Amino acid sequence: MxxxxxxxxxxxxxxxxxxxxxxxxxxxxxxxxxxxxxxxxxxxxxxxxxxxxxxxxxxxxxxxxxxxxxxxxxxxxxxxxxxxxxxxxxxxxxxxxxxxxxxxxxxxxxxxxxxxxxxxxxxxxxxxxxxxxxxxxxxxxxxxxxxxCSTTGLAAPLKAIQGAFGLEQVVVSTYQAVSGAGYPGVPSLDILGNVVPHIKGEEEKMEAEAVKILGTYRDGRIIDAGFQILASCARVPVHDGHLEALVVRTAKDATAEEYAKAMREFRGEPQHLELPTAPKVPIIVREEADRPQPLWDVNAGEPARAKGMAVTVGRVRKKDKYLKFFLLSHNTIRGGxxxxxxxxxxxxxxxxxx
Ligand SMILES: NC(=O)c1ccc[n+]([C@@H]2O[C@H](COP(=O)([O-])OP(=O)(O)OC[C@H]3O[C@@H](n4cnc5c(N)ncnc54)[C@H](OP(=O)(O)O)[C@@H]3O)[C@@H](O)[C@H]2O)c1
CATH class of the missing domain: 3.40.50.720 (NAD(P)-binding Rossmann-like Domain)
Incomplete structure (x- = not known):
């Protein structure tokens, strides 16, 4: 054909x-x-x-x-x-x-x-x-x-959690790579050895897009999801890969292990359809105390065509009623x-x- x-x-x-x-x-x-x-x-x-x-x-x-x-x-x-x-x-x-x-x-x-x-x-x-x-x-x-690119990273982990426990509130702080600003992007003198706590329009985009993506399609319309999301975005001197720290409150309480299991076992239609660029495992949950890191995890995803298409999650933990975790995704591949x-x-x- x-x-x-x-x-x-x-x-x-x-x-x-x-x-x-x-x-x-x-x-x-x-x-x-x-x-x-x-x-x-x-x-x-x-x-x-x-x-x-x-x-x-x-x-x-x-x-x-x-x-x-x-x-x-x-x-x-x-x-x-x-x-x-x-x-x-x-x-x-x-x-x-x-x-x-x-x-x-x-x-x-x-x-x-x-x-x-x-x-x-x-x-x-x-x-x-x-x-x-x-x-x-x-x-x-x-x-x-x-x-x-920053909204893309959190969508699948939030979907896994939404499906199993319901979502009430999400607070996200980002550490975003310089390639996210296009080429030649942020001037080197502004970013080397520095962190810039502002990316124009990024927080507004994350907050509006996340509820649309996780919303419901009904009667020919997309109805926004009902959870609250608060984003804070920063540019860091990293080449590729947006790291994000999340604090999430779910409708149904669960343990850190239950949250991690829901993300680890999550699969979507691309996996069922075996689309050529679909990662076999869309959310990779790591156990190490110091992962995910851009240098280690930015190209996560198998098979070879899906390199950079998986989201890596780590440090899944619970404090009072809140789930806390980090995630990393490739901003110009999965997020682009x-x-x-x-x-x-x-x-x-x-x-x-x-
Ligand atoms: N970088 C990321 O991580 C990321 C992630 C998700 C989404 N995005 C979005 O993806 C888009 C591209 O981002 P990027 O980072 O690739 O930007 P970029 O590196 O600045 O590339 C922009 C491209 O657009 C072309 N272009 C500019 N003005 C044009 C014109 N008047 N007519 C035709 N072509 C024109 C440029 O061609 P010339 O070289 O000929 O000027 C270049 O090929 C943006 O909308 C961005 O917001 C970026």
């Missing part, structure tokens, strides 16, 4: 190049073209390569970047993966969906639209149904987003390009890309 042709938008950026990494040799998708701004037109990927922990194939490095061309993409591609800045993404993604292309986006621009889902398939695969209500769906075009690729795999498996 022929592969689905896909475009990568923002192919010179952090997320765009993770898309290229994950799409190399993909069993269902084939890269039709790599797109960015007119500044990058004609350059080869090898000249603008920013991903240093993956060896791209020679053939991939020699591919040329093109300026975004809606007509060309809509003629040649069923899918567009977007790693564009939000202000730029809004218009391009809308035009592509109007032209019949299924857009899987990392940008925030359409995330809070009522008819656009924020999908993390282990958590809310049923929300994908809402794209059928988008005005462009009849022509085959629609927009699916994945969450902000990998999140969109697994969403497109889910849509393919549900026959929405035919």
């Amino acid at each position: 022929s592969k689905v042709q896909v475009a990568v938008l923002g192919a010179t950026g952090m997320i765009g190049q993770r898309f290229v990494q994950l799409l190399e040799g993909h069993p269902w998708f084939e890269m039709e073209g790599l797109y960015a701004s007119e500044r990058s037109e004609g350059k080869r990927l090898g000249e603008v390569n920013k991903v240093k922990d993956h060896a791209f194939m020679q053939e991939t490095l020699s591919r040329r970047i093109e300026q975004i061309d809606i007509a060309k993409i809509s003629k040649g591609c069923r899918v567009a993966f977007s790693g564009l800045p939000s202000d730029i993404a809004k218009d391009y993604e809308a035009k592509l969906s109007e032209a019949g292309v299924a857009v899987f986006s990392n940008a925030a621009s359409h995330r809070m639209r009522e008819d656009v889902p924020i999908i993390i398939p282990e958590v809310n695969s049923e929300h994908l149904e809402i794209v059928r209500t988008q005005p462009t769906y009849a022509k085959g075009g629609f927009i699916v987003t994945n969450a902000n 390009a990998g999140g969109s690729v697994i969403n497109a795999e889910l849509a393919y498996a549900k026959r929405m890309l035919r």
